[in-house]
Amino acid sequence: EAQVTQNPRYLITVTGKKLTVTCSQNMNHEYMSWYRQDPGLGLRQIYYSMNVEVTDKGDVPEGYKVSRKEKRNFPLILESPSPNQTSLYFCASSLSHTYNEQFFGPGTRLTVL
């Protein structure tokens, strides 16, 4: 089944404790992206990747890191999480960013205490 998977789905952590949210797609998509969703703000793009080893900042990259060493995986890293990073996170992938539908993962709800 074609899908985007994210792990974990729910995470409660404490300030400063490094964490990684994994994202994997099995559709051979080139474009992958991370978003955070906050009430009243819609989805805001954190980072995106056009292809392996090509990444760029979105609208809200501060406090996050990404890497794209393989086409299927695009992990999101929070080196030192803070409470303002409490949010719902979505990973998405598509064939390309311009003409193609983005397929979204199920979301990761992160709480930073």
Next chain:
Amino acid sequence: AQSVTQLDSHVSVSEGTPVLLRCNYSSSYSPSLFWYVQHPNKGLQLLLKYTSAATLVKGINGFEAEFKKSETSFHLTKPSAHMSDAAEYFCVVSDQYNAGGTSYGKLTFGQGTILTVHP
């Protein structure tokens, strides 16, 4: 820089009446435009997309949108609302630019419009 403005944060309609969700955008290039829907506690699903072909775009579940370049708008409509249409809707613009020989693409979501459908 690109941006998207959804003009209404909440829209309320009665079942069987028309739906209009408004979206204005700004873009430095020729954008691609999308509408996504998110039902409560669910992920996002593509409704329709505009990619410089026909300006009137038909999507799933009876929704359609018209790209109007002169008005920089991409409003979403449906002739007759159904209870199952109650959800949050997002307008999205996609731009592409080139830097250092590499092509980049950035997507910007609007703030969302919550559609309520009354019996």
